[in-house]
Amino acid sequence: MPARTPAALLLCLALAACARETSPEDEIRAVVAAAEEAAESRDASALFELIAPDYQDARGNAAEEIRRYVRGYLVTHQSIHLLMRVDEIEILASDLARLRATVGMLGREAGAESSWDLAGDVYEFDVTLALEGGEWLVTRADWRRGLAN
Numbered sequence: 001m002p003a004r005t006p007a008a009l010l011l012c013l014a015l016a017a018c019a020r021e022t023s024p025e026d027e028i029r030a031v032v033a034a035a036e037e038a039a040e041s042r043d044a045s046a047l048f049e050l051i052a053p054d055y056q057d058a059r060g061n062a063a064e065e066i067r068r069y070v071r072g073y074l075v076t077h078q079s080i081h082l083l084m085r086v087d088e089i090e091i092l093a094s095d096l097a098r099l100r101a102t103v104g105m106l107g108r109e110a111g112a113e114s115s116w117d118l119a120g121d122v123y124e125f126d127v128t129l130a131l132e133g134g135e136w137l138v139t140r141a142d143w144r145r146g147l148a149n
Helices: 008-013 024-040 044-048 063-076
Strands: 077-093 096-109 119-132 135-145
Touching: 024 044, 024 077, 024 096, 024 119, 024 135, 044 063, 063 077
Parallel strands: none
Antiparallel strands: 077 096, 096 119, 119 135
16 A cells, blocks of 8 residues: 555544434534544544444455554654545445545654644545444545645
8 A cells, every 4th residue: 555545544444433313424424523533633443443344445455454554654643633524425325325525634754743844635535334233334445636625
């Protein structure tokens, strides 16, 4: 996986886990907020819990590869700040949804606490979530560099 794979993947991995008290769209929006918080607080455990066991993406990554990437990203980036915009939530079935989002990321690498060297990127994500055991889990995430609109 490329070294510059987006930090926002962390966010997409955190798109899950809400009680069925509200509409699926409301649940997914709540998960997005929780995902952003988990990524910014660098909570690998919370992020790992959101990856479906059968996760698969177009780059050939399965759940374990994504977990390794997340772990490595959190080690190398001691500071992560995200700005998330949900572009579309499409409920495909009662237990399946698609989320399109634009994510702006700003990070600082380990050892650069006093440096002005920051990494900033914008990515567009297309994420598929499945409701498994009462929690929304990420089953697929595809991303590409984007431009903020």
